[in-house]
Amino acid sequence: MRQMSPGRSRSVRAWMSAARSRRTRGTTNRPDHSVGVSCSDLWVTRFHPWRVVRELGVKVSWPANMPWRILGLCDPSSMTIYLNRARLVTQVERRCTLTHELVHLHHGHQGAQPSRIEAAVRAETARLLIPDDALESALCWSTDVFELAESLWVTEAVVRDRLEGLRCV
Structure with a gap:
């Protein structure tokens, strides 16, 4: 198994680390005097996997025979992500799968992974796609997984992964 070159590895790791730190700091473009999270703020803080792909030079391929x-x-x-064109019909499905594969790329995974690694990747994907403030706002008006997925622009599976990752403090 070939490993990612050190230069590429650092760039993926640096970008993913920066994305995580922006999430934990809760940076938005809203003024200090505003209260709560508006819909426009959610668009500002939303994770954009296609932007990551473009900035890092990751190739995305859509093979017909997956x-x-x-x-x-x-x-x-080769810094390539392969997406199943027949299965990924909606933009939401593509966004979630692309983010999941970016997390694998970040960790240098290649091929099938053990279930515990897959669970960790799914949890990290869910944290990237659903920041705390967006989840908190969405949970104020609904606890239905389908409604949460629609409002957060993710799949129902990602919502379930995110909810499973919550810890009571």
Whole structure:
């Protein structure tokens, strides 16, 4: 198994670390005097996997012959993500799968991973796609997984992964 070159590895890691730190700091473009989170703020703080792909020079391929059960694959040696064109019909599905594969790329994973690694990748994907403030706002008006997914622009599976990752303090 070939490993990602050190230069590329650092760039993916640096970008993902920066994305996580922006999430934890809760940076938005809203003025200090505003209260709460408006819909426009959610657009400002939303994670954009296609922007990450463009900025890091990751190639995205849509092969026609991918097995039906596989939504996406990544190859860290060539910095390529393969997405299943037949399965990923909506933009939301593409966004979530692309983010999931970016997390795999960030960690240098190649090929099938053990279930505990997949669970960790799903949890990290959910944290990137659903920041705390957006989840808090959405949970104020609904606890239905379908409604949450629609309002947060993610799949129902990502919402479930995010809710499973919450810890009571």
